[in-house]
Amino acid sequence: MPSTIKDVAARAGVSLATVSRYINGTGKLRPATAERVNAAIAELGFRPNAVGRSLSTSHTKSLGVVIPSLSNPVFSDAVSGINEAARAEGYRLMFTSTEYNRAEEVEAVSSLLEYRVDGLILTVADAEEAPALDLLEAAGVPYTLLYNQSGRSARPAVTIDNVAAGREVAQHLLALGHQRLGMVSGSFSASDRAMARRDGFTAEIVARGFPAPRVLEVDFVNSEVEEALVLLMRDRDTAPTALFCSNDLLAISVIGALERIGLNVPEDVSVLGFDGIAIGTHLHPTLTTVVQPSRDMGQTATRQLLACLQGGSDPDTMILPYRLQIGESVGPAAKPSPTGPSELNQTK
Amino acid sequence: MPSTIKDVAARAGVSLATVSRYINGTGKLRPATAERVNAAIAELGFRPNAVGRSLSTSHTKSLGVVIPSLSNPVFSDAVSGINEAARAEGYRLMFTSTEYNRAEEVEAVSSLLEYRVDGLILTVADAEEAPALDLLEAAGVPYTLLYNQSGRSARPAVTIDNVAAGREVAQHLLALGHQRLGMVSGSFSASDRAMARRDGFTAEIVARGFPAPRVLEVDFVNSEVEEALVLLMRDRDTAPTALFCSNDLLAISVIGALERIGLNVPEDVSVLGFDGIAIGTHLHPTLTTVVQPSRDMGQTATRQLLACLQGGSDPDTMILPYRLQIGESVGPAAKPSPTGPSELNQTK
């Protein structure tokens, strides 16, 4: 139904090739010709068909984006950055969220490959074990990982040093006098970065001669978080005095659950998050967290990928800086109460 | 570089048409033939080129999505819903966020039109005055608005009744004894729904014989919010005792600013938000807000649009239910303090 280059050519009394040249600015047109073409285009409301062009040029000027979820601001911020950087270079985004479903990863990538995106940016569950990435490599389509901890597999990624961040979190907590530390994480199998944070955290604690942290792996459902926490915190004399959460959303859940079971943050337990989502500074207590430059990471990944598309080289891994942001949710270790441990769940 | 149908045909010793039929399941193949084709596809790692198919069929199985920003959970939730519903029907998403920039709206739509998306879902600044939509209509590409208050222009939309919601907010506040009400909104020119909420809010208040609310229109920058609030709240005897914010993100800013200038929520001022973003229930005080079924709205819009694509009919407007959710950020009107108005900014 929309008009084609052919219609424009007929109307302007020139050939297809001339119209094409006019549109793409390739080759010089006599001013008079250009004017006639221009007029024809305007009169017809002609809009070049990118599908035809893509078939002909074998590139689509579009990028695939695959992320686990949009509900976490960490990802939506990154996508904002991707969007901005892509648009600046005239690229469109084909977007998919997998909802943390690994099977979706390969389905999404397959589909994006059929659409012949020029490159992709993605966050997968586990960069070491990702059929979706193998697919991409087999297809020879450039991509760059975002957030993923691409360990020994050496896959191109824009990320932070999650292990170092985990260590720094441990140091911070230890420096505040906490001796019994714990970690609460979402499913490790859905997040290689959570694993890396745990590894750094644990390593540092052990290296300093403290007992390895108790690690709670929870399915991200509120009720389950609360249940698990009741168990973990039952005996205040042995329970952790500080909890490192693998991400801010989880930290927020944890703080809520803790308060519901009668524990105050940070007086009774300190809670530290990860990601640095904007809302963290508006909470009470404000979140202490490791902030990742999400938007910037998205932009960087995109620019890098785009550079490779023009240049031909393959993307490299880039480690961006993180920053420990001090909030109110972490305090100094409480001195053991002289009157003995306080009771939990006094409501009953 | 990737293999084509032709390669597969050659390898399987059949014609292009046969391979095409196999892929699309159109027409019957002799089992033996099907097997050979299947083997050839596997051996070659063949993946059909959607660009070629689109050119041939003149549909792309892709939907355009244009929203103002991903930073507001209201939009990222909607996009999640869109993503889910689209994927269920085998459609891909071409995504753009305009960052509340109206010029971007038409640029995004133009570009999406070039890519020949089969339909679009979008939230524009103002549905009454949107060149981007005129473009779409001229092109005859089906679309449906999301969140927009498509007033007399009768453009197809999936939304809630923002006017009624505004009225209900007013009733709620009035019922709690508040007599001087205020509203804080982002730029009205960037949000027809904010206008509608204000209109309903104001109309109800005036209809009940109370003075029209003071309306603050702020550019969404924290410092500006605080400044404006200082002015508005200077004289506690005449200042509003309850503030209706046009969205939750703004409400959160407002609560923060209020506390910074020494006013407690809800003791000194009640604050009511709009949208029902998930984080609202984790704040202190928890947000009282009008919740929109964002994810559901995204899904509904998508399903409706998709139905039209198959059916041929044009999308209709659907008004979904909203729900006033009571939180702690709104309390009963404070009795005038017997000792006179409290001082502001006592910190200095």
Next chain:
DNA sequence: GTGAAAGCGCTAACAC
């Protein structure tokens, strides 16, 4: 400076 024509990968008549 401009035109003619081949071809990008696929689908859909239309034959056989």
Next chain:
DNA sequence: GTGTTAGCGCTTTCAC
């Protein structure tokens, strides 16, 4: 059942 062929809308040699 399966093959042939003509496009879909565009870009791009290669002539002129």
